[in-house]
Ligand SMILES: Nc1ncnc2c1ncn2[C@@H]1O[C@H](COP(=O)(O)OP(=O)(O)O)[C@@H](O)[C@H]1O
């Protein structure tokens with residue numbers, strides 16, 4: 431059944447993401463022909479009246495050639511340097527390519543850390559809306575030069591899903607070097623194309639491997655996760671190859687179509703759940719699990735039984751139950767070093783003994799997101815391949 435694919439063709443606001451492998455040549459240069467072909471499709475859609483937000487990877491890959499590097503570097507600083515060189519070249523190329531159609535572009539670089547903080551989140555949303563209103567095509571990437579290992583996405587698939595939610599897009603199209611999701615690694619015999627995913631149950635038994643090239647990062651794992659985030663927020667999602675972009679945007683039965691299956695939750699909470707990594711852990715007792723998870727209350731010092739890691743007030747931290755499962759994530763109001771003196775105490779006692787400023791919650795409920803189902807490990811899923819990664 432392909433009928434809902436027409437929603438992609440009809441989408442008034444659409445996010446299109448393209449991966450590094452579809453934009454650059456194996457020797458680390460920008461593939462100008464492929465960029466022009468893709469831009470032709472996006473520009474045509476824009477001129478037909480839809481608002482298009484373009485999430486493009488490829489900064490690191492495009493910086494490799496000019497820096498004389500043959501592979502994605504191992505260390506973060508050199509990756510960031512490559513991104514700094516490549517991002518400028520990439521956007522210059524896009525700018526020239528969209529200019530052929532009389533369209534302007536605007537560069538938008540985001541960090542996960544920024545997006546979950548209320549003020550920054552609002553700024554990014556306003557800027558993207560203004561760009562769309564002005565008829566410009568926003569070109570989004572992670573702000574690689576400032577994102578550190580702890581806080582960065584690494585892959586752009588989840589970033590695209592969260593941007594789709596941020597701009598309230600109707601559809602998300604993920605373009606890669608593979609034409610669809612397969613039941614297993616498409617390079618292996620016997621793997622079959624999956625044309626529709628209606629719910630997570632349709633993914634049972636599907637083998638999603640790591641990146642297939644030396645420049646891509648997330649592989650299918652992050653694309654499927656991105657589709658889950660987007661469809662869970664009501665966004666129609668298609669995964670296919672960059673070469674099939676035109677057909678995908680036209681609602682034709684190419685690639686894999688992920689049916690929307692949820693409502694839009696508050697955007698900032700989505701970023702907190704999917705874009706951040708807990709900078710430490712706070713262990714809470716069973717009563718606090720009940721209060722926070724089931725009754726959606728703030729976390730008070732009385733329910734805290736342990737603290738791990740070295741975080742500062744304002745950081746995202748994971749809340750763990752006594753079995754060690756991460757049940758929630760939130761922006762903490764205290765430094766890690768302050769918490770041992772507070773835990774187990776009532777806020778009234780703390781205010782009396784330490785002063786009124788200690789009457790505040792450990793995490794306010796407005797800054798808390800419940801992780802359902804609970805996670806046994808931290809959320810990072812995408813590990814960037816380095817010089818030891820397998821190239822093709
Ligand atoms: N089940 C699967 N279905 C499709 N592709 C898969 C699957 N498992 C692993 N892959 C690999 O994932 C790769 C795409 O991921 P990646 O290299 O990160 O792309 P991009 O740079 O476009 O983000 C494909 O080239 C393919 O080899």
Ligand SMILES: N[C@@H](CCC(=O)OP(=O)(O)O)C(=O)O
Pocket residue numbers: 448449450451486487488489490491513571572574584585586587645646647648649
């Ligand atoms: N922000 C990075 C994205 C890294 C990356 O390789 O992402 P992807 O190709 O989408 O798996 C860049 O522009 O190089």
